[in-house]
Amino acid sequence: xxxxxTKINDNTWEVPKSYKPFMRVPGRIFVxxxxxxxxxxxxxxQVANVASLPxxxxxSMAMPDAHLGYGFPIGGVAAFxxxxxxxxxxxxxxxxxxxxxxxxxxxxxxDVRSHMKELVDELFRAIPSGVGSKSRIRASDSxxxxxxxxGSKWAVENGYGEKTDLxxxxxxxxxxxxxxxxxxxxxxxxxxxxxxxxxxxxxxxxVQYVDKIYDQEAADAFGLEEGQxxxxxHCGSRGAGHQICTDYIKTISRASKKYGIQLPDKQLAxxxxxxxxxxxxxxxxxxxxxxxxxxxxxxxxxxxxxxxRFFGRDMDDLGMDLVYDVAHNVAKLEEHIIDGMxxxxxxxxxxxxRAFPPGHHDLPDVYKAVGQPVLIPGSMGTPSYVLHGTExxxxxxxxxxxxxxxxxxxxxxxxxxxxxxxxxxxxxxxGITVKATHPSVIAEEAPDAYKSSSEVVDVVHNLEIAKxxxxxxxxxxAKG
Ligand code: 5GP
Ligand code: MN
Ligand code: MN
Numbered sequence: 458x459x460x461x462x463t464k465i466n467d468n469t470w471e472v473p474k475s476y477k478p479f480m481r482v483p484g485r486i487f488v489x490x491x492x493x494x495x496x497x498x499x500x501x502x503q504v505a506n507v508a509s510l511p512x513x514x515x516x517s518m519a520m521p522d523a524h525l526g527y528g529f530p531i532g533g534v535a536a537f538x539x540x541x542x543x544x545x546x547x548x549x550x551x552x553x554x555x556x557x558x559x560x561x562x563x564x565x566x567x568d569v570r571s572h573m574k575e576l577v578d579e580l581f582r583a584i585p586s587g588v589g590s591k592s593r594i595r596a597s598d599s600x601x602x603x604x605x606x607x608g609s610k611w612a613v614e615n616g617y618g619e620k621t622d623l624x625x626x627x628x629x630x631x632x633x634x635x636x637x638x639x640x641x642x643x644x645x646x647x648x649x650x651x652x653x654x655x656x657x658x659x660x661x662x663x664v665q666y667v668d669k670i671y672d673q674e675a676a677d678a679f680g681l682e683e684g685q686x687x688x689x690x691h692c693g694s695r696g697a698g699h700q701i702c703t704d705y706i707k708t709i710s711r712a713s714k715k716y717g718i719q720l721p722d723k724q725l726a727x728x729x730x731x732x733x734x735x736x737x738x739x740x741x742x743x744x745x746x747x748x749x750x751x752x753x754x755x756x757x758x759x760x761x762x763x764x765x766r767f768f769g770r771d772m773d774d775l776g777m778d779l780v781y782d783v784a785h786n787v788a789k790l791e792e793h794i795i796d797g798m799x800x801x802x803x804x805x806x807x808x809x810x811r812a813f814p815p816g817h818h819d820l821p822d823v824y825k826a827v828g829q830p831v832l833i834p835g836s837m838g839t840p841s842y843v844l845h846g847t848e849x850x851x852x853x854x855x856x857x858x859x860x861x862x863x864x865x866x867x868x869x870x871x872x873x874x875x876x877x878x879x880x881x882x883x884x885x886x887x888g889i890t891v892k893a894t895h896p897s898v899i900a901e902e903a904p905d906a907y908k909s910s911s912e913v914v915d916v917v918h919n920l921e922i923a924k925x926x927x928x929x930x931x932x933x934x935a936k937g
Pocket of ligand 1: 522531555659660661663691808834835836837838840841860861862863864902907910931934936
């Protein structure tokens with residue numbers, strides 16, 4: 458790998474255009490020298506492959522948590538010209554709008570520590586989890602249309618949350634341009650019974666506490682303080698999103714051939730951004746993204762209800778405000794300055810988090826001075842982080858940062874390597890309660906299956922594409 462890469466600075470490595478004849482732009486991999494050892498050649502090659510796609514701007518990028526994905530690497534960021542570029546389902550991923558939200562509380566870690574087992578049990582009961590898990594909500598056809606069109610707003614208007622929650626979501630919890638008529642019957646039927654469900658494996662509900670403050674001003678703006686209990690939700694668009702991705706990979710693969718796009722890897726199937734095929738995918742993808750926002754909003758509401766019952770205190774008293782909700786698997790039409798010119802581009806973030814700077818118009822007033830909250834989960838045994846977006850990040854990475862620690866080991870490998878019960882006992886010995894649908898899930902998700910979240914976050918912090926605000930530690934985790 459070191460023979461291929463050119464070092465740009467301590468945390469930036471370039472895949473030169475000369476590496477493969479088909480590359481239109483160079484690749485940029487944001488990693489430290491230490492993390493470079495965890496990077497496999499397959500991921501590097503995926504970065505190079507993405508650089509072959511028409512209309513790609515500046516660089517094909519990978520964040521420090523990057524690892525092998527479907528066509529595009531997970532941890533990949535690529536922006537394509539609105540007219541000359543392409544849209545690709547593989548650049549978004551199967552779990553469309555998988556994302557993270559963080560909820561603050563007025564509770565102190567000592568208020569909850571001794572009740573953790575019961576609290577995790579209650580959360581596990583209240584929020585259905587597991588592969589095909591079903592919800593108490595059965596959406597009708599017209600409700601599903603509203604969910605696809607309006608996202609979080611549907612949830613809030615139907616009693617699942619507060620109006621102010623919407624201000625604290627990326628894009629107010631909705632992508633415009635969704636069109637339910639572009640979603641298959643199969644995707645609809647998978648979506649109807651799953652609103653308000655967690656899903657499996659990597660998705661989680663986590664009770665955490667703020668353990669360290671790096672930036673007091675930003676922490677104040679986000680309503681975070683040391684010792685405080687916070688709550689993190691990680692999930693996406695469930696079967697509906699998966700089906701929409703599956704459906705459109707077929708359509709878009711045909712379109713790639715139709716429009717004569719040369720692909721170094723079939724999984725990079727894409728279509729010209731303004732073609733009917735690409736636009737149909739985008740409209741369906743927006744439905745899935747909005748479904749995921751509604752899903753996280755319903756889960757938020759049920760979580761608040763669990764806390765209210767459990768602590769015998771009401772929502773206002775508990776101060777369970779939404780800090781922020783970010784997507785980390787989505788394509789969006791955004792305006793960026795490229796070579797000194799304002800330009801509209803389709804930014805694909807796949808396993809990458811939007812990280813917009815202070816003053817950006819998409820931020821609520823309370824965050825305008827400090828920038829967008831950037832939520833980076835670690836693992837059930839290592840720290841997670843809250844950062845804020847920066848102006849530098851807009852220039853370097855289209856306003857993006859990493860989305861987690863990133864795997865060093867596949868699920869299959871981890872299941873082979875670790876024993877679920879042992880991982881659980883070790884975490885318990887460290888005061889972390891874990892409950893999962895099956896012990897194998899705990900093995901697959903063992904902290905050692907992931908890179909060091911601290912090392913990964915330090916890369917984006919040192920590059921100043923997002924700056925650290927607080928560190929949080931896990932106390933209780935409900936896994937899908
Ligand atoms: P992904 O969306 O790629 O499945 O996961 C995003 C990130 O979540 C992973 O890279 C990993 O760092 C993190 N993660 C996975 N499981 C857990 C967990 O149980 N708790 C926390 N805090 N983070 C996790
Ligand atoms: Mn995710
Ligand atoms: Mn997901």
